Amino acid sequence: MSGPGRPYIDAVASPPTRPALRARYDRRRDDVVASAAAVFAEQGYHATSIADLTDATGLAAGGIYHYIGSKEQLLIAVCDALMDPLLAGATALEAEQLPPEEELRALVGLWVGHVATHRDHMVVFQQERHVIEHERQWRAVRASRKQFERMLDEALARCEREGGVHFADRDLTMRGLLGMVNHLPQWYRPRGRLSPRQIADGFCDIVLAPARDHMRKTP
Amino acid sequence: MSGPGRPYIDAVASPPTRPALRARYDRRRDDVVASAAAVFAEQGYHATSIADLTDATGLAAGGIYHYIGSKEQLLIAVCDALMDPLLAGATALEAEQLPPEEELRALVGLWVGHVATHRDHMVVFQQERHVIEHERQWRAVRASRKQFERMLDEALARCEREGGVHFADRDLTMRGLLGMVNHLPQWYRPRGRLSPRQIADGFCDIVLAPARDHMRKTP
Amino acid sequence: MSGPGRPYIDAVASPPTRPALRARYDRRRDDVVASAAAVFAEQGYHATSIADLTDATGLAAGGIYHYIGSKEQLLIAVCDALMDPLLAGATALEAEQLPPEEELRALVGLWVGHVATHRDHMVVFQQERHVIEHERQWRAVRASRKQFERMLDEALARCEREGGVHFADRDLTMRGLLGMVNHLPQWYRPRGRLSPRQIADGFCDIVLAPARDHMRKTP
Amino acid sequence: MSGPGRPYIDAVASPPTRPALRARYDRRRDDVVASAAAVFAEQGYHATSIADLTDATGLAAGGIYHYIGSKEQLLIAVCDALMDPLLAGATALEAEQLPPEEELRALVGLWVGHVATHRDHMVVFQQERHVIEHERQWRAVRASRKQFERMLDEALARCEREGGVHFADRDLTMRGLLGMVNHLPQWYRPRGRLSPRQIADGFCDIVLAPARDHMRKTP
């Protein structure tokens, strides 16, 4: 019976406070989230029942709720497990102060690599995008997405400002790049023809070429 | 999801046979499909109940079933309403026998324009991609998708064969282009800064530039 | 999926608008409420499952929800079915402008009779009193209870003002009377030794006697 | 509710046998029971989860079960904590051999005082009355209630036999008195206008007045 006036403070599973137990709790919670990501990716979030997660995790229904609070919170956890390390990596990269184009390539490389290792999470993220964009309890995830896009745009902008490249339409280029990588989970296979590294470089070549092309034309 | 071994002969709504009635029936069915596309796009297919469609269409539950057979068939209808005219347009284009690059630009233009006018359908299509790719009753829709991708690849290949352009990695380029356009519904707005035409040309510039860049470097 | 910010606007079953259907709907809804009152009274509200109501009403679970919106709304409906006619009767009585003591006896008679014919509702009302008094969605029911108590108090006050009786402590007397009648469902049996009429008069005798007693002592 | 045919030998928490430990155990058990009474009174027995008791007692779930055996046994303990001292007090009173009316006033005083100090227990008792009256494992509590009502009736009967008062309908009077006091928890507040003593006397005045009234009329 959720209390009055707290419509979005979802029942949250309460972790133990003693540090030793807490560590085990966190580990198992991560397991649950990872299992869920795989099942959600295959069947879709809505088409996945708690019973399906029961099979995937080896926990009974009640056991799952020991860790997640609600099915939707589990979905949020999956998205966080996608975005948090990505943002952390990108932030660390920014701190390295690489030359502009090098930084862009590093950022795209990081990102493509992350998508490759988090294919399930990424598929789920895309599937549920309409929810993420509209509902209040998704604000944090939404903010992460925006934050990353801002960092990507900034990397492109630096290329223009400090790297001597000029995009015909930087905004369009950024959205194009975003699309290329977001679409990756639909076709990337771990032992496919191209490594994440190669894919990332290929994408960078594509978006940087017109820019350099332009340079040559307007010296 | 319908269990394995169950015949996929879904209950199909039976349209009237007399032509006059048939026309009206088809018109109303299209209305239902269009309404459904909008609601599915906003809430997601699974999160949309027949009651929601009841609100959106003005028909009562029973009335909707006059036109759709089942909720999943309605989803298929939405996807067909997306793919059928697109494929028809692309096929007509092929028949025009334009010069390679011109044909590519026309194809992408057609496609981007279609996405712009069918944003809802496109969102739904992407959301339910995991179902489309895996389940038997979706074979036809799946085939349409593959068919379009084949036509796109062929257009790029023609550019190489007959247009004198050379892609560093044509397959990667095609997948990149696919991603750019598939991602369009996430940011395109009808009265935004760029028209569909401009977006399409921008994308083509991006993928063609490295190719031309290459030409210049390897004369 | 209850919308944001509307925590207490419970899903309400939507009755049909066409008058003929509406009448049938209301009749059946009343049946459901009456059945529920009986089961709630015997087992308690919380201990009663929807399955129990399924047995009691002959409707399947979904059918019940066609009429009630939620289990709690059903509980509210039971309380309304208790309070609404009682208040209506009491209001009609007030309009009759009877002499004070006669009016009091009529009011208590009405009330005791109502409890006798609505034993189940009354038992439920008492059982769930803690909810009724505390939760927001119960405001209306709470208001009805208060309204009736006000009318009872006014009847006693009129006896003092215009009827020449004087209570040692009118407030205590009112609360006593309230207790006597509220306790009725615990022991009243339809074909018991005393009729509702007799019970009501007996209670009135009890509360009026000290008042008259007093008169005699202080002439 | 526990199904029929199941033996009512509920799991009972086993207290330690060594007297020193036993004393501490009993003390803590009483704390648990008192906390439970408060929570049950506010939320209702069924609406209270073990987790709620966890919050109220500071013990974890397992800890609570050291003291209570089962949730229902806890409810029984709450009722026992209400009835046992009341019966003990009433029995002690009987042994004092007071004059009839004095004894009645003393008994009602004792009772009202007890309700005032055990408001929570009383509320719970009333809420769960339907269970108490019907289920087998509640026989003991039921017997206590009947025993007290018998003592009350006897006190009234003594007033008639030996005190020279005559009730128009003693049974009805007793039930009225029962109702007045049972209803007390709904309105009594510790620092209200009337003390328990005053309330008890007020109630006695009310029920005794008609009796004396009668005497005067039929000398």
Next chain:
DNA sequence: TATGAATGAGCCTTCATTCAT
């Protein structure tokens, strides 16, 4: 003693679908 992880039955509710009218 006390903890908290884990169970699994059961609860309320939703929903696609059918069918008499």
Next chain:
DNA sequence: CATGAATGAAGGCTCATTCAT
């Protein structure tokens, strides 16, 4: 054609209870 009453199988979630630690 269209309605809305009705079904019944899930679905998400809760909760009393147990048990290894």
